[in-house]
Amino acid sequence: MDSAEQCSKDGSPTQKVSVSMSAYMSAAVERQIQRDLLEELLQAKEAEIGPPSPDVQEWAAEIFGEAESMAANKPAGDTSTRLFPWTR
Template identity: 50%
Template sequence: MNADEQDFGLGDGPAVKVSVSMRAGTVRRLRERLGKREFSAYVDAAVERQLERDLLEEALLVNEAIAGPVSPEVEEEIAVMFRDFMTSPELREES
């Protein structure tokens, strides 16, 4: 582990230059959408979000192992709440 990478939590610390291979079409679309200056910030934010989701998934799996699976009824209730939230007028006003 590089000294620049240690002692920092997710999303913290100085920027560290890394080399990453990506598909050419993805890179082209990102550059068209963002321009060169925003490319790194966009990729950094996307990776941070994915790491957060991975950690959440791991926590949910641990919880399920301890407490048992979520019932289909609760899953459906959560899905309805999420859909309602995503289509709420308040959310659209912020966009």
């Protein structure tokens, strides 16, 4: 019996759970790769032009704070990634 056909201890099928876990793990790996690449790009740019000014750091902190706040207030199951709710 392959993993797609296995049943849980109570006899219910587990196919949907394993497919969902696989999709979840794939998405998590993709996000980490994107973050790693972004970090490399930011480090290269900082080496090229120097660190951001205090004004830019303040602006970035404000923007990222707003984005985190919006992400924390998403309804359960909402997987949208729009940062600005007024855009479609």
